[in-house]
Amino acid sequence: MRNLLSRFRSTNPLYWQGALLVLAILAPLPLGDYYRSVLWRTGLYAMLGLSLNIIVGYAGLFQLGHAAFYGVGAYTAGMLNIYFNIPLLLTLPLSVVVAALLGYLLTRPILHLRGDYLCIVTIAFGEVVRLVLVNNIFGITGGANGLSGIDRPVLFGLTLREPIYHYYIVVIFLIVTIFATQRLQESRLGRAWKYVREDEVAAEAMGIDTTRVKLLAFVLGSGWAGLAGALYAGKITVISPDQAKFMESVILFCIVVLGGTGSIPGAFVGTLGMVTLPELSRPLKAWRDGWLGLAMVTMMIARPEGLWPSRHFRREIRSEQEAPDPSLAVTGRSG
Amino acid sequence: MGLLESRNLTKEFGGLTAVDRVTFDLRQGEILGLIGPNGAGKTTIFNMITGIYAPTDGEVFFREQRIAHPELTWGQRLTSPTWWMSWIPAPAVQKRWNEFRKLRPHEITERGIARTFQTIRLFDNLTVLENAMSGPHHRTTAGVAGAVFRPPSQQQEEHYIVEEARENLAFMGLEEYKDELAKNLPYGHQRRLEIARALATDPTLTILDEPAAGLNEQESIELMALIEDIRDSGITVLLIEHDMKVVMGICERIIVLDYGKKIAEGTPAEIQSNPRVIEAYLGEEEGEEV
Amino acid sequence: MQFLQQMINGVTIGAFYVLVALGYTMVYGVLKLINFAHGDLFMWGAYIGLTTLTGLLGLVAQGSAWFAIPAIIVVMLVVALVGVLVERIAYRPLREAGRLAPVISALGVAFILQSLARNIYGASYKTYPKEVALGGGFTFGGARVSLMQVIVLLVSFLLMAVLYLFVQRTRIGTAMRAVSLNHDVSRLMGIDVDRIIAIVFLIGPGLGGVAGMIVALYYGSFDFTVGWVFGLKAFIAAILGGIGNIPGAMLGGMLLGIVETLGAGYLSPQWKDVIAYLILILILIFRPTGLLGERVAEKV
Numbered sequence: 001m002r003n004l005l006s007r008f009r010s011t012n013p014l015y016w017q018g019a020l021l022v023l024a025i026l027a028p029l030p031l032g033d034y035y036r037s038v039l040w041r042t043g044l045y046a047m048l049g050l051s052l053n054i055i056v057g058y059a060g061l062f063q064l065g066h067a068a069f070y071g072v073g074a075y076t077a078g079m080l081n082i083y084f085n086i087p088l089l090l091t092l093p094l095s096v097v098v099a100a101l102l103g104y105l106l107t108r109p110i111l112h113l114r115g116d117y118l119c120i121v122t123i124a125f126g127e128v129v130r131l132v133l134v135n136n137i138f139g140i141t142g143g144a145n146g147l148s149g150i151d152r153p154v155l156f157g158l159t160l161r162e163p164i165y166h167y168y169i170v171v172i173f174l175i176v177t178i179f180a181t182q183r184l185q186e187s188r189l190g191r192a193w194k195y196v197r198e199d200e201v202a203a204e205a206m207g208i209d210t211t212r213v214k215l216l217a218f219v220l221g222s223g224w225a226g227l228a229g230a231l232y233a234g235k236i237t238v239i240s241p242d243q244a245k246f247m248e249s250v251i252l253f254c255i256v257v258l259g260g261t262g263s264i265p266g267a268f269v270g271t272l273g274m275v276t277l278p279e280l281s282r283p284l285k286a287w288r289d290g291w292l293g294l295a296m297v298t299m300m301i302a303r304p305e306g307l308w309p310s311r312h313f314r315r316e317i318r319s320e321q322e323a324p325d326p327s328l329a330v331t332g333r334s335g
Numbered sequence: 336m337g338l339l340e341s342r343n344l345t346k347e348f349g350g351l352t353a354v355d356r357v358t359f360d361l362r363q364g365e366i367l368g369l370i371g372p373n374g375a376g377k378t379t380i381f382n383m384i385t386g387i388y389a390p391t392d393g394e395v396f397f398r399e400q401r402i403a404h405p406e407l408t409w410g411q412r413l414t415s416p417t418w419w420m421s422w423i424p425a426p427a428v429q430k431r432w433n434e435f436r437k438l439r440p441h442e443i444t445e446r447g448i449a450r451t452f453q454t455i456r457l458f459d460n461l462t463v464l465e466n467a468m469s470g471p472h473h474r475t476t477a478g479v480a481g482a483v484f485r486p487p488s489q490q491q492e493e494h495y496i497v498e499e500a501r502e503n504l505a506f507m508g509l510e511e512y513k514d515e516l517a518k519n520l521p522y523g524h525q526r527r528l529e530i531a532r533a534l535a536t537d538p539t540l541t542i543l544d545e546p547a548a549g550l551n552e553q554e555s556i557e558l559m560a561l562i563e564d565i566r567d568s569g570i571t572v573l574l575i576e577h578d579m580k581v582v583m584g585i586c587e588r589i590i591v592l593d594y595g596k597k598i599a600e601g602t603p604a605e606i607q608s609n610p611r612v613i614e615a616y617l618g619e620e621e622g623e624e625v
Numbered sequence: 626m627q628f629l630q631q632m633i634n635g636v637t638i639g640a641f642y643v644l645v646a647l648g649y650t651m652v653y654g655v656l657k658l659i660n661f662a663h664g665d666l667f668m669w670g671a672y673i674g675l676t677t678l679t680g681l682l683g684l685v686a687q688g689s690a691w692f693a694i695p696a697i698i699v700v701m702l703v704v705a706l707v708g709v710l711v712e713r714i715a716y717r718p719l720r721e722a723g724r725l726a727p728v729i730s731a732l733g734v735a736f737i738l739q740s741l742a743r744n745i746y747g748a749s750y751k752t753y754p755k756e757v758a759l760g761g762g763f764t765f766g767g768a769r770v771s772l773m774q775v776i777v778l779l780v781s782f783l784l785m786a787v788l789y790l791f792v793q794r795t796r797i798g799t800a801m802r803a804v805s806l807n808h809d810v811s812r813l814m815g816i817d818v819d820r821i822i823a824i825v826f827l828i829g830p831g832l833g834g835v836a837g838m839i840v841a842l843y844y845g846s847f848d849f850t851v852g853w854v855f856g857l858k859a860f861i862a863a864i865l866g867g868i869g870n871i872p873g874a875m876l877g878g879m880l881l882g883i884v885e886t887l888g889a890g891y892l893s894p895q896w897k898d899v900i901a902y903l904i905l906i907l908i909l910i911f912r913p914t915g916l917l918g919e920r921v922a923e924k925v
């Protein structure tokens with residue numbers, strides 16, 4: 001087994017990446033529309049997981065309100081389409097910008113908070129966004145039932161109605177996401193995040209603008225979640241405040257943490273467990289919250305670094321367990 | 336004016352005066368020692384110089400620019416035009432704003448002051464090389480676009496960062512450990528990595544906070560030679576230390592603090608024979624030499 | 626008058642928040658853990674109360690409000706037991722596991738409890754039997770005070786007083802305060818930290834469960850989501866007063882209840898939840914240790 005693993009590691013990654021790509025392209029073909037939708041949903045949540053991975057995995061910040069930006073992106077796309085008749089594909093960049101901007105505004109005042117407290121504030125922000133959408137602010141967000149009647153995306157004159165087209169769109173964006181996050185991880189910025197996550201005070205002393213670095217993580221992650229929201233709007237054509245609810249944020253958080261913090265394959269593993277599996281299994285759907293809860297408790301006890309964590313994170317979690325950090329929640333190391 | 340000047344530097348924590356009107360200056364190219372019994376306020380002075388706290392009173396100048404001053408009250412902020420105009424991106428406005436507000440620690444580092452920590456604060460789960468690579472960070476600029484697209488300028492920068500890091504590791508004798516995790520290094524090497532990392536920021540002044548703590552005889556001697564090498568390479572050194580052999584061995588001048596006040600300043604010989612210093616360390620009863 | 630009525634209602638809701646907030650604050654005090662599952666323990670209190678009452682009414686032909694008393698006792702015991710079990714299974718193994726793992730585990734327990742409630746009892750609203758409801762009341766200065774409110778307030782304040790005396794005057798209470806300051810030193814002083822923590826998980830959830838039943842009695846109906854919203858509000862109250870601080874929880878609960886009711890009455894009912902969240906955000910940004918908490922700083 002070990003031999004196999006090391007042989008795997010030493011082969012050119014392009015081979016198995018290519019194989020995965022081919023698999024991704026061929027997968028929906030023999031399947032019916034229902035399962036194609038499941039594939040689409042898997043891809044979308046993987047994208048969301050990767051976007052949260054930047055915040056939680058790379059920068060090491062607690063974010064339990066991520067679904068708010070997903071919702072905001074969906075609403076931006078939906079409202080621009082419904083009220084201004086802007087074609088859906090053109091609303092994508094604006095969804096990113098609005099979500100990223102909201103991410104900046106909401107996180108700027110709370111960056112100095114650590115651990116538990118940051119966690120609570122992000123939950124609160126998520127709920128506030130959801131409630132603002134529910135309360136139909138300025139009469140434009142459609143209230144608790146949301147908005148419907150969003151147009152399908154139109155590409156080169158072809159109206160994309162069937163799930164398979166949406167699946168391929170998601171695959172394209174997913175490839176871009178994987179590429180970009182991989183590059184970010186191995187860059188100067190990625191290192192800066194590692195330094196901040198390891199020891200914020202020391203990082204600051206080394207000349208790293210920790211505020212800027214943390215903000216960047218939030219803005220990037222939030223903006224990308226907004227993009228996913230816009231893609232959702234294009235397929236489902238109905239958006240509601242439920243997209244921004246706390247449960248969604250928890251699912252996303254679990255995708256990252258239980259799948260494997262800080263790693264790209266981890267996001268996929270997490271999505272399969274948290275999203276795909278419940279979709280495919282009927283009894284699991286009824287007990288979905290319970291399944292989620294059970295997964296969370298057992299994973300934390302048995303394997304807190306997640307199923308497929310990045311090498312770095314596994315080291316970090318293991319060392320935290322050997323020498324726990326007694327610092328108080330008000331100040332001290334984050335995460 | 337010296338490279339670094341502290342004027343009437345004072346810090347109060349609630350009712351406790353940790354640092355009491357300390358004035359001293361640091362000359363370019365020297366090794367200045369700061370000693371005193373535990374609790375005398377040495378690290379607090381460091382923390383004020385490096386921007387972790389703001390002084391309650393007094394100022395610090397570095398290269399004739401003010402880098403530390405008391406925190407502004409809301410009254411002062413609201414009544415000063417500089418504060419109101421601080422959002423304007425014009426260089427002249429920003430220059431005045433930077434003098435007006437409290438500088439953050441990373442900005443102090445950018446200006447050329449590097450520091451180590453009394454308790455080692457390495458990036459434990461990263462390699463020695465990665466630790467050192469944090470130094471050149473503030474001298475490079477690649478951002479999100481650079482990370483994703485990797486233009487030639489970014490690749491050159493990465494090359495530069497690695498080279499700088501390796502150079503500083505080599506200077507401290509740690510090159511062979513570059514791929515080892517920082518937390519796996521023996522204690523003495525961890526201390527050296529702290530220093531190497533600080534040097535990698537390309538400072539003009541390096542503040543070392545008890546670098547000899549926990550080192551044995553041999554390691555202390557090596558450390559003394561290293562600090563002298565640092566000074567010889569053009570970097571000024573400010574040293575807090577308890578180990579008297581190290582202090583008397585390499586410092587050209589020494590400042591002594593006790594209960595937050597400066598009680599003596601001079602060469603090692605002068606300090607060793609200063610009765611106030613002896614009293615501060617040993618109390619009046621004992622008559623032994625330092 | 627409007628204002629007086631709002632105040633009375635506010636104080637009533639405040640009392641509920643206090644009972645639940647106490648559970649959060651005590652657990653945080655000894656474990657530095659935000660027990661996200663607490664709101665759902667409160668919710669289970671409501672359900673168990675319902676089952677008990679229905680059971681009792683099934684046995685005895687003539688119902689009466691007095692049945693609430695044995696029911697409350699049953700609820701207190703059962704939920705307290707569940708609380709201890711939860712601590713033993715989901716939190717104790719993670720004592721030394723850093724900050725992230727216990728939080729996730731707590732959320733997990735919350736979801737498990739919710740899922741169990743939804744699947745066992747169904748998703749529809751449940752109402753408490755009319756036989757147990759108390760009518761009547763009186764007017765006071767132009768405001769209406771119901772008998773229910775009076776009793777609820779009396780019971781709540783009684784519980785708060787007992788708890789306060791317990792923590793301040795008894796040995797176990799002192800041990801709890803010691804554990805909340807430092808586990809290791811407490812052990813050195815001979816305190817069985819595990820036992821103290823188990824006791825905290827008896828009292829906190831016990832109170833929460835009782836609060837659940839009282840709230841269900843007061844409003845008449847509830848569903849499985851009541852734990853989430855109520856729990857979060859009570860949690861905000863605990864933070865407002867200073868988490869880990871028992872008098873703080875009492876102050877925070879009352880304040881939140883009053884401010885929220887006044888806000889809903891004078892501004893707009895829809896936004897009352899948003900008001901509560903905004904209070905939380907502002908507190909965390911400007912004074913995270915709450916009104917009665919102490920400021921602590923990191924030594925560099």
